[in-house]
Amino acid sequence: MAVPSSTELDVYLVGGAVRDQLLGRTEGDRDWVVVGATPEDMRARGFQQVGRDFPVFLHPETREEYALARTERKVAPGYLGFQVHAAPDVTLEEDLRRRDLTINAIARDAQGALIDPWGGLDDLKQRILRHVSAAFSEDPLRVLRLARFAARFPDFTVAPETEILCRRIVDAGELATLPPERVWNEVARALVAERPSRFFEVLRSVGALARLAPEIDRLWGVPQRADYHPEIDTGIHVMQAIDYAAARHWPLATCFAVLTHDLGKGETPADVLPAHHAHEARSVRLAKALAERWRVPRDAAELAALVAAEHGNLGRLHEMRPATIHDVLHRCDVLRRPERFAAVLDACQADCESRRPVGRPESEGPKFTARPLAERAAAAMRSVDAGGIAQQLAAKGQQRRIREELRRLRVEAIRAVLAADRPAQAADPSATDAG
Numbered sequence: 001m002a003v004p005s006s007t008e009l010d011v012y013l014v015g016g017a018v019r020d021q022l023l024g025r026t027e028g029d030r031d032w033v034v035v036g037a038t039p040e041d042m043r044a045r046g047f048q049q050v051g052r053d054f055p056v057f058l059h060p061e062t063r064e065e066y067a068l069a070r071t072e073r074k075v076a077p078g079y080l081g082f083q084v085h086a087a088p089d090v091t092l093e094e095d096l097r098r099r100d101l102t103i104n105a106i107a108r109d110a111q112g113a114l115i116d117p118w119g120g121l122d123d124l125k126q127r128i129l130r131h132v133s134a135a136f137s138e139d140p141l142r143v144l145r146l147a148r149f150a151a152r153f154p155d156f157t158v159a160p161e162t163e164i165l166c167r168r169i170v171d172a173g174e175l176a177t178l179p180p181e182r183v184w185n186e187v188a189r190a191l192v193a194e195r196p197s198r199f200f201e202v203l204r205s206v207g208a209l210a211r212l213a214p215e216i217d218r219l220w221g222v223p224q225r226a227d228y229h230p231e232i233d234t235g236i237h238v239m240q241a242i243d244y245a246a247a248r249h250w251p252l253a254t255c256f257a258v259l260t261h262d263l264g265k266g267e268t269p270a271d272v273l274p275a276h277h278a279h280e281a282r283s284v285r286l287a288k289a290l291a292e293r294w295r296v297p298r299d300a301a302e303l304a305a306l307v308a309a310e311h312g313n314l315g316r317l318h319e320m321r322p323a324t325i326h327d328v329l330h331r332c333d334v335l336r337r338p339e340r341f342a343a344v345l346d347a348c349q350a351d352c353e354s355r356r357p358v359g360r361p362e363s364e365g366p367k368f369t370a371r372p373l374a375e376r377a378a379a380a381m382r383s384v385d386a387g388g389i390a391q392q393l394a395a396k397g398q399q400r401r402i403r404e405e406l407r408r409l410r411v412e413a414i415r416a417v418l419a420a421d422r423p424a425q426a427a428d429p430s431a432t433d434a435g
Helices: 016-023 039-044 092-097 120-126 134-138 141-152 160-171 180-191 196-205 208-212 234-247 252-260 263-267 279-294 298-315 322-331 338-353 370-383 386-395 399-427
Strands: 010-014 031-035 056-058 065-068 070-074 082-086
Touching (some): 010 092, 016 120, 031 092, 039 065, 070 092, 141 180, 141 196, 141 208, 160 208, 180 196, 180 279, 196 208, 196 234, 234 252, 234 338, 252 279, 298 322, 298 370, 322 370, 322 399, 338 370, 386 399
Parallel strands (some): 031 065
Antiparallel strands (some): 070 082
């Protein structure tokens, strides 16, 4: 923690690094607070100033961030409506008071002693997520941060008074001031956390999910056929599926596709429930709208739309004719995008294998037996020598037949796969669709 000067600064390690040390977790980035200093003091010691709204500096050797102790005062609506005061007379306790949760408001000094003016140590022991002060309500982004910490630390509960504060923020319409990029950043980090379902459950419990993603919020209470979905409730199904994906450390794009694959079930007419015919097309439309609203990266948005469209078909490959299987895989672009097709199958696997009665272990879910067939069928399509066929037909002046002939040969290659696969399928009737 030494700084390049003969005059020592009053420096404290703060926030997540201290919290994770105390929890025995791997530390992420380390943040430092400097008390009693001015920007001139920092620059004189070789620190590089990078903060525009408040003084933040990069250490000249470690490049870690050092911020001057500061206070904040709400002066306008939204997450940017703050007046920042950074001065040598701001104390460490005052700086820690402006932080979101007590577990993030613990500091450690140069000798290793802990400074805990807001009860963070007790809340760590009791596994409670609690706001530091009423100032929590001044920043609407903290509602999402709270939910994200619930996903990262799923054995922690949210303090009742903190839930009340979050509801007040939601009811005041403050979430509408958040830029889409800030919302997506929190969602993205939550989707790859230890238990992403907690993020959405906390948001839902305080009314925030209905404001941020009504497409997701309306899934709870929508029934599904119990023979396909023992968990019955669509919202519960999607939560089990995203937890399944996160547990396997799959990429963010895959996790987002799992989150959105069944959005269309929230618009199924009540008179046809628990059936969800043609929900895939509705899911595509809603997934695209949500991705656009949150400004989701293109790769994740495209994967989500593809999974929403084809997850039901990919789960029923064993029931299809070779030509139909070909057309499904062709729409998935398996020849040009094999890596993306693998991600599609991952998402379909999460949809299928996460199905089980509430509270039962994941091992009791069905197996996604359509995956081996999909992979073998895709390999069969790739085995056709497209370049050679094109050259032969071109030499005969039959260029117009190239596409038709390639499709015929690929269908025949899939037919050969099915001939070898279906006897084994007859002996193993455990395959389920991925609807």
